[in-house]
Amino acid sequence: MLPFFFFFFFFPLLLLAAASGAGELQALMEIKSSLDPENKFLTTWTPNGDPCSGNFDGVACNSDRRVENVSLQGKGLTGKLPPAVARLKSLTGLYLHYNYLSGEVPKEIADLTLLTDLYLDVNNLSGTIPPEIGTMPSLQVLQLCCNRLTGEIPASLGQLGKLTVMALERNQLAGGIPESLSAVASLNRLYLSFNRLSGSIPAGVADMPRLEVLDVQFNNLSGVIPSGLSRLKDGFRYGNNSGLCGSGFPSVRGCTQWDYGAAAGISPVDPNRTVFLPTPANFTQGGEPPLIPSKSSPSRFPLVDIIAGAIVSTALVLTAAAAILVSTFRRRRRLGRRSELPDQPEQGIGKKRIESRGGSWEEIPAHYRLNLEEVESATHHFSEMNLLGRSKFSGVYKGILKDGSAVAIKSISKTSCKTEEDEFVDGLNLLKSLNNPNLAKLKGFCCSKDRGECFLIYEFAERGSLSQYLDNDRVLEWPTRVSIIQGIAKEYLHRDVPEKPRIVHKNISAEKVVLDENWNPLILDSGLRKILADDVVYSAIKVSAALGYMSPEYITTGKFTEKSDVYAFGVIVLQVLSGRKILSNSARAAAEAGNWEDLLDPNLETNSLHPNEAAMLAKLAVDCTDEIPENRPTMADVVEELRQLPGRRM
Numbered sequence: 001m002l003p004f005f006f007f008f009f010f011f012p013l014l015l016l017a018a019a020s021g022a023g024e025l026q027a028l029m030e031i032k033s034s035l036d037p038e039n040k041f042l043t044t045w046t047p048n049g050d051p052c053s054g055n056f057d058g059v060a061c062n063s064d065r066r067v068e069n070v071s072l073q074g075k076g077l078t079g080k081l082p083p084a085v086a087r088l089k090s091l092t093g094l095y096l097h098y099n100y101l102s103g104e105v106p107k108e109i110a111d112l113t114l115l116t117d118l119y120l121d122v123n124n125l126s127g128t129i130p131p132e133i134g135t136m137p138s139l140q141v142l143q144l145c146c147n148r149l150t151g152e153i154p155a156s157l158g159q160l161g162k163l164t165v166m167a168l169e170r171n172q173l174a175g176g177i178p179e180s181l182s183a184v185a186s187l188n189r190l191y192l193s194f195n196r197l198s199g200s201i202p203a204g205v206a207d208m209p210r211l212e213v214l215d216v217q218f219n220n221l222s223g224v225i226p227s228g229l230s231r232l233k234d235g236f237r238y239g240n241n242s243g244l245c246g247s248g249f250p251s252v253r254g255c256t257q258w259d260y261g262a263a264a265g266i267s268p269v270d271p272n273r274t275v276f277l278p279t280p281a282n283f284t285q286g287g288e289p290p291l292i293p294s295k296s297s298p299s300r301f302p303l304v305d306i307i308a309g310a311i312v313s314t315a316l317v318l319t320a321a322a323a324i325l326v327s328t329f330r331r332r333r334r335l336g337r338r339s340e341l342p343d344q345p346e347q348g349i350g351k352k353r354i355e356s357r358g359g360s361w362e363e364i365p366a367h368y369r370l371n372l373e374e375v376e377s378a379t380h381h382f383s384e385m386n387l388l389g390r391s392k393f394s395g396v397y398k399g400i401l402k403d404g405s406a407v408a409i410k411s412i413s414k415t416s417c418k419t420e421e422d423e424f425v426d427g428l429n430l431l432k433s434l435n436n437p438n439l440a441k442l443k444g445f446c447c448s449k450d451r452g453e454c455f456l457i458y459e460f461a462e463r464g465s466l467s468q469y470l471d472n473d474r475v476l477e478w479p480t481r482v483s484i485i486q487g488i489a490k491e492y493l494h495r496d497v498p499e500k501p502r503i504v505h506k507n508i509s510a511e512k513v514v515l516d517e518n519w520n521p522l523i524l525d526s527g528l529r530k531i532l533a534d535d536v537v538y539s540a541i542k543v544s545a546a547l548g549y550m551s552p553e554y555i556t557t558g559k560f561t562e563k564s565d566v567y568a569f570g571v572i573v574l575q576v577l578s579g580r581k582i583l584s585n586s587a588r589a590a591a592e593a594g595n596w597e598d599l600l601d602p603n604l605e606t607n608s609l610h611p612n613e614a615a616m617l618a619k620l621a622v623d624c625t626d627e628i629p630e631n632r633p634t635m636a637d638v639v640e641e642l643r644q645l646p647g648r649r650m
Helices: 002-035 083-087 107-111 131-135 155-159 179-183 205-207 226-234 257-263 282-283 303-331 373-378 421-433 478-495 533-544 554-558 561-578 584-591 611-624 636-645
Strands: 059-061 066-069 093-095 117-119 141-143 165-167 189-191 196-199 211-217 220-223 241-246 385-389 394-400 405-415 442-448 454-458 513-515 522-524
Touching: 002 066, 083 107, 131 155, 155 179, 179 205, 196 636, 205 226, 211 226, 241 522, 373 394, 373 405, 373 442, 478 513, 478 522, 478 561, 478 611, 478 636, 554 561, 561 584, 561 611, 561 636, 584 611, 611 636
Parallel strands: 066 093, 093 117, 117 141, 141 165, 165 189, 189 211, 196 220, 220 241
Antiparallel strands: 059 066, 385 394, 394 405, 405 454, 442 454, 513 522
């Protein structure tokens, strides 16, 4: 009798679990067809497969065999996020950042009541933020930055009682900052920069107990900054909001009575409201001006006095605004004017200060400046025969200068460059200051208003990029591979010298490593991001993420550290050893298990191979690509280990 009891009791539960599993599989297949419509990246997701077997790329299940985590960041996905994702009821983490997803965020996503982490940042999503997201009881991280979202920030987001991070920066959001966000007591970081937000910063934000970072840069905010935000120190980022005022915040103007009146919702020109009319005694001494009663009360001042005061106040504000605009215009000279360089530098002058109507350049050596005619002549007027490669934002041409030296000329559209003069020139000065034998040397630059392009002239690397030797019949010998790995590491070593500019590369890859005639590696584009527009930098980062160079902590937090570069270095070592751009799971598993023979390029001639070196380099690569940053070695440790290679000098 007892077996029958168990059968009748548990059998319905088994049927329910099976039906649930089948429903999740169907949901995953719908998600796949929407995220990856061309079936390029999610080929392991099959209709007859088991999502909990470990074979579905990016899918993890809980102990009840329910889908708990979908991690598809940086996969190159080009589709849309479908409502079917809401059928994965046990989902706690959804990581779709660093892709090319378009369309809207489905409101059905709010049905995921167990979801704690929602990462949709750095895509091409559009539409508005669904207010339904505010009803998600478990949500702790909301990452929507770097998309094309419009509309206002939903006030309902203030109901997210467990939220610690809200990142909405770099969208096209308008309207004000909802006062309701002040109620999220758990919020630690709030990123709202690079939007079109207006109005004031809600006073309650300053009282949020766990807030450490508030970033509202590059908006249209105005009014009085709540004084309590000064406790955040560098965590409060407010630049490029010309309407803000306050005391104790560097680069922010002091507030006037006009500002305090606006903060209180009082307009000096509205006769139906109580207004401030500053009197000379109080205004000069900083005291509170007397209140003028509203129209409904007996007035101590004739109406003409009120109107006159309003006109005078308005004139003063307009005059001040005009002065600010003129000052801002002069301070932010555009790149186009600055790029009008003299065709020929004056003879006999080692350095020349280039003047523009808005101000002057940093001193730039004359030999760095080329004119357009020289660039056109070097490239045979940008002949296709000279074209070495092209990306979404730049092209690279081989050129021969007048002195006979070969160069690589990178052409970048001005729309891809930073538009602010100061930022562009700071970046240019950094590029020319990098003096490292393992960096591709910048030899000059030119900006052309007529062509709408800037050109960076680098020394030419005869043997092309390292990526050309991966997945290719051009097999590198073992000593050459070891030398390349050592040379890349030497670049890091040189970079860490205290008196040299300290650079975190952020996008180092096999494509960024070029080889000179002696097979010495040179790193391209170090510091280039300093002159590129932010959207171009993000686009390049997405490409690097899709190719596997981005460290796990950057994928989840968006923060670069030197350990991020160590991770990318480890990926390159694995590529050099295997001869492949993208490693299979089996090859990586072999390296982690110490079976370095299964990792090595099968086309490599074994007579030049040193087994001990191969084993040491494979282990080094595995250590550098450890998922936990603290477990990775420093680059100083890496260099020291490479120095121990017998018979190899660094």
